Amino acid sequence: MRTWFEPEEAEEFEAAKDLLIRRCVTWAEEHGRPVDGLLLSAAVDARHESRDGRLAYWDGARIRFFLLRYVPYKVTASRQELDLAPEVLCTYLRYLDVTGLRDPRGATLAEAEEIIVGARAEYAAALDDPTLRGVATFWAHTALGQGVDLTVPGAFERFKRDLDAGRVPYDEQVLDKIMQNRFVNGGISEERAFPQPPVSLPPASELMEAAARSQTVQRLITLAAWAGKDGRALTDAGNLRVADALEVSALLGTGEDQLRVRSATDLPQLNLLLAWAKKLRLTRTSKGRLFRVAKAAPLLRDPQELWRRAFEVLPELGRVVTVPAATWQPEPILxxxxxxxxxxxxxxxxxxxxxxxxxxxxxxxxxxxxxxxxxxxxxxxxxxxxxxxxxxxxxxxxxxxxxxxxxxxxxxxxxxxxxxxxxxxxxxxxxxxxxxxxxxxxxxxxxxxxxxxxxxxxxxxxLAEGRDAPLIGELATAPPAELLGVLAQHYPPQDAVAELQGWLAWPGHDVEMLLQAVRDCPFRTRVGAMLRVLADALPERRLLHDLRRDPVLGPAVWTQLIDAGEMKPGSLSERENLLMGAENFLSVLELAGPEGLVEQLKRMGGGDAYEFVEAILASGHPDVVGLRELRELVAEPLRKTTRHHPLRLVPTRPPGARGRRKKRKH
Structure with a gap:
């Protein structure tokens, strides 16, 4: 069960979305939680269409975006159904939490639910504002308001013909506002950003010391102190006097105090520092003088925060960082x-x-x-x-x-x-x-x-742009299942080893906790990915060989050992062959969906397809949830469409069960 897909992996994403929604709906109904398939689908789509694409990553910004922007803009349903979105989102996040799918770098479940509760009033107001809708949503809601049942085939096409014929009333002012918003803001779509590699950082104390040693930080502090509360006189053009400019240049150590200039504007390094200080609100001009801003005192006492702010605003200073090549070209191209x-x-x-x-x-x-x-x-x-x-x-x-x-x-x-x-x-x-x-x-x-x-x-x-930027060590306290899920999808092998070793070094953490998380995982494909992470990170343990007799993980372990050539299929007993066959059938069910598995079974077994599934159902495989889906969504349709024959073969690996592992981009 992957929770991240490239934009071009449309089929893979749709299969995973169907599985996620299907399982979440079943879980919600069993636990008496409010649920709605349309709203669940919207939640999954909202994250897939985002800049980072992580389906299981939710923080305050993403929660608020979904409720206050995405649903009003994109989702067409009755008001009664739309009102359920906060509760349905809570259900979805709870399901991610209990199944170990949640990305631990986002909000905790408690934090997320508090954010959702806090956004309820704003969400209701957003639904009340028709100008927040997209163009397509506006027309769909207009159709609903005219009593059009959009679930009826051809209903919207008939509505469109009536609209073109001028027989449908609509609010032109609202539509104009929607078009204006679209023109100014460009809608709510986000372009997928390239995933960033995990990075390492030194301890916070070292970063703090480095910020304090920054020459620019020291110069900004010195410049603000030089300006002082009494200020420094400016020329009629709003510049420092040449004598003052040379004086402060010597104080700042820029080397420009030795230059022969006619104006302070001829000192590029000083001009940059003055513009930087003004942008940071360390200094201000008033009544012909340059002053230190009194409210900037806390920032000037915090070199680390001053560094962060200076780095943050630097992109806005291009016109003082670059210098014209000649007087005939006033604006450098960069x-x-x-x-x-x-x-x-x-x-x-x-x-x-x-x-x-x-x-x-x-x-x-x-x-x-x-x-x-x-x-x-x-x-x-x-x-x-x-x-x-x-x-x-x-x-x-x-x-x-x-x-x-x-x-x-x-x-x-x-x-x-x-x-x-x-x-x-x-x-x-x-x-x-x-x-x-x-x-x-x-x-x-x-x-x-x-x-x-x-x-x-x-x-x-x-991170502020909503991108995924992993940091080695940030998962040291993550729950075991969530740790392994993130490592399997977002970390190259070498970085996964470093992160896993850091997790194991945390007091109270051990390998058995990780193995239990794999045993508890309700998704066969995710079990396989988690086992691969552990096996790659702990080669000295010969982990997979040690788990060959594990009653829960055995079938997944045998599959990987045979794939790696470290185990011969003939070494398995008849019952073990059946269990490994079940492992692979259940994996195909997750990857291809019920219809895909039914088609594969028909191609592979013809009239014996139902018998294949019956054998799998009787295998004793530990995946209770998967077997239930297999019985309800695969066995029953096959029973109704195939003839019964005596069982002749139980395959150990249906075609396509293993699938292809995409190469990770670096």
């Missing part, structure tokens, strides 16, 4: 897109060691050309502007280095950065490839990498 380029560059560096600056120069220049179209007369300036963009990128890295967000070094490039230059899908144009090939062959070229502070800053931004 300045206009700095707020997009800076995060993209930092994302490219995230989770990697030193990167050649030359590689980033070419990708940044490629991005610049997507934003700006050069006229034929300007083609001669292309190389000039490319060099200007490279220069401003270097300036950006210098600023980040002063902030202590990146580290600049020199040396040879890792061969990795030249390995894809000959690929057919290389996005860089031929001239860029040749420049890179030459640059990367140099033994001593500029390199850049994120510092631990920079890694934390980028990760904080990724």
């Amino acid at each position: 300045a206009e897109i700095f707020d997009e380029i800076l995060p993209d560059v930092l994302n490219s560096m995230y989770g990697l060691d030193e990167m050649p600056v030359a590689r980033l120069e070419e990708t940044v220049w490629l991005a610049c050309q997507e934003y700006f179209v050069l006229d034929q007369e300007e083609e001669g300036l292309r190389d000039l502007w490319r060099r200007e963009a490279a220069r401003d990128l270097g300036r950006m890295f210098e600023v980040l280095s002063d902030l202590r967000a990146v580290e600049l070094t020199r040396g040879p490039a890792d061969p990795l950065y030249a390995s894809d230059l000959d690929h057919d899908d290389q996005p860089l144009p031929p001239d860029a490839v040749e420049r890179l090939r030459t640059a990367l062959a140099e033994p001593d070229l500029p390199l850049v990498r994120l510092t631990p502070l920079g890694v934390r800053g980028v990760r904080d931004r990724l």
Whole structure:
């Protein structure tokens, strides 16, 4: 049971969604919980369509988005049914919790339920506001208001014909507002973001010390103190006087105090620090003077928070980070897109060691050309502007280095950065490839990498954007089942080992707790994935061989050992063969759904398909929930459509049972 799918894995996702909803509805009915299939489907879709796509990850932002934006915008149902959404979401989150599917990096069940309760009034108000609907939802609700039964085939098409003929009244003002919202805000759809690799960070105390040592942080504190509560006089143009600018430059240690200038605006480093301080509200101007902001005192006493805020607002300072190449070009090309380029560059560096600056120069220049179209007369300036963009990128890295967000070094490039230059899908144009090939062959070229502070800053931004950015050690106290589920889906093997070892080092944690979580898992495909994580992380234990006689895990263990060539099928007894066959049939039921399994059984066994299922039902397999579904959703349809024959064969592995494991993208 996977809870994350690539956008193009449409069939796999739909099968998992059907399984999840089917099981959740059954569980809810057994436990007297409110449930509704349409609203459950909406909850699953909302997370799959999100930036990170994690079906089982719910925090305050995602809960509120689902209730206050997604349901009003996308879900068409009667008001009575829509009113159930908060309770149904609670049911769904409880089911994720009791089955071990919940992503432990989100809200706990108690936290989630408190958030849902707190959003009830806002949810009712959102349903009352028709302007929050999408265009399709608006017309669907209009049809419902006209008494159209949308479940009847062809009903909506007839409604549309009446609408086109002008026979349907509707609120034009509401529709205009919906169209305006769509034009301004672009709806509620999110583009799936590329998953980020797990990263490690030093202890919080080390990060705090690093922030305090940041040259930029020290300079911002010094600048605010220099401005003081009494302030410093400004010129009529709103700039520092030259003498004051040179004085504070010497105090800040920028080296610009030795320059001969006519205006304070000729000191780029000081201009950047002044703009930065203003953006952070450390300083303000009033009545021709520059003052320290009194309310900024707590921030100035907290270097770590000051660093975080300074890193957060840096993308907004492109026009003072970049510098015009000449007086005839007042706006550097990188300045206009700095707020997009800076995060993209930092994302490219995230989770990697030193990167050649030359590689980033070419990708940044490629991005610049997507934003700006050069006229034929300007083609001669292309190389000039490319060099200007490279220069401003270097300036950006210098600023980040002063902030202590990146580290600049020199040396040879890792061969990795030249390995894809000959690929057919290389996005860089031929001239860029040749420049890179030459640059990367140099033994001593500029390199850049994120510092631990920079890694934390980028990760904080990724999380704020709703992206998945795993951190080694964050699962140290997670429940065993949830830990293994996240490792199986979101961690490369080496990082999964590190995370699992950290979990086992926590007081009171041991391998038996993990094994019990696998035994308790009600999904066969998830059991297999969890066992693989444990087997890969604990090779010295020969874990799978030790579990061959486990009464619950045995069938899943035999399957994996045979797949790995470490066990011969002939070594199993007749009963064990039957149990392993049951394991694989139940896995196919989860992956392909009842209809898919029925079709496979018919193709494989013909008229004997029902007998195959009868044998599986009598196997004694420990998956009670799966066997019940097999009986109700597979055996009964087969019984009604196939002839009975004496049982001749019980397969140990139905076709397609193993499936294909997708390679993890790094």
